[in-house]
Amino acid sequence: MLLPIPEVLNPAQLEEVQRLLAEVPFQDGRYSAGKEARIVKQNEEMQQQDARYDRLNRIVMRSLVNHPLFQQAALPLRVASPFYARYRPGMTYGDHVDDPVMGPMTGRYRSDVSTTVFLNAPEDYEGGELVIRTSYGETRFKGEAGSAVVYPSHSLHRVDPVTAGERLVAVTWTQSMVRDAARRELLFELSEAREALLERAPTDPVTAKVSHSYVNLLRMWAEL
Numbered sequence: 469m470l471l472p473i474p475e476v477l478n479p480a481q482l483e484e485v486q487r488l489l490a491e492v493p494f495q496d497g498r499y500s501a502g503k504e505a506r507i508v509k510q511n512e513e514m515q516q517q518d519a520r521y522d523r524l525n526r527i528v529m530r531s532l533v534n535h536p537l538f539q540q541a542a543l544p545l546r547v548a549s550p551f552y553a554r555y556r557p558g559m560t561y562g563d564h565v566d567d568p569v570m571g572p573m574t575g576r577y578r579s580d581v582s583t584t585v586f587l588n589a590p591e592d593y594e595g596g597e598l599v600i601r602t603s604y605g606e607t608r609f610k611g612e613a614g615s616a617v618v619y620p621s622h623s624l625h626r627v628d629p630v631t632a633g634e635r636l637v638a639v640t641w642t643q644s645m646v647r648d649a650a651r652r653e654l655l656f657e658l659s660e661a662r663e664a665l666l667e668r669a670p671t672d673p674v675t676a677k678v679s680h681s682y683v684n685l686l687r688m689w690a691e692l
């Protein structure tokens with residue numbers, strides 16, 4: 469499931485994030501890449517040791533993780549510390565699938581869901597689309613500033629070359645309580661139906677049946 473999530477960050481948060489990213493040092497993104505990604509990855513990333521990294525996370529990650537659509541779609545068990553990436557003209561990230569297991573030995577997690585948070589406006593750069601390949605073809609994303617998109621980490625994806633301006637994003641990975649992408653998608657659709665019914669017909673016995681089915685299906689499939 470490829471799901472855009474609008475308005476993860478509000479304008480005031482975006483302004484603060486952009487101000488911080490304008491002053492922090494960036495380094496070659498290949499330092500953090502796995503063996504295969506290193507060949508196709510050409511971007512820059514903020515150093516995570518920087519004191520401003522925590523400030524950025526308090527804004528970006530807190531907003532993302534608390535967003536109801538993110539919760540519903542990703543069913544997060546663990547969410548990784550993000551990378552703040554910058555693409556300047558000529559920079560790109562060729563076709564790849566994300567590393568399956570990430571994090572230090574003491575805190576490893578499996579990447580089930582990838583998330584890109586767009587930190588500047590699509591008008592601020594040319595090119596730089598996130599292109600995700602599915603069995604139905606390619607989908608291209610160039611999100612509004614402050615929005616995000618979630619997609620399965622196993623999907624082949626790339627960032628097309630930026631030809632002008634600068635693209636700023638945060639990328640992070642989630643180990644989901646529900647490992648299988650098809651099951652997550654089914655749960656997402658059922659939870660949307662459940663929410664709509666709870667809104668429209670809260671006392672209808674059909675609402676209770678759908679709601680209980682969602683809850684118990686999640687219990688059946690969730691692994692902690």
Ligand code: NI
Nearest residue numbers: 564565566625
């Ligand atoms: Ni990737």
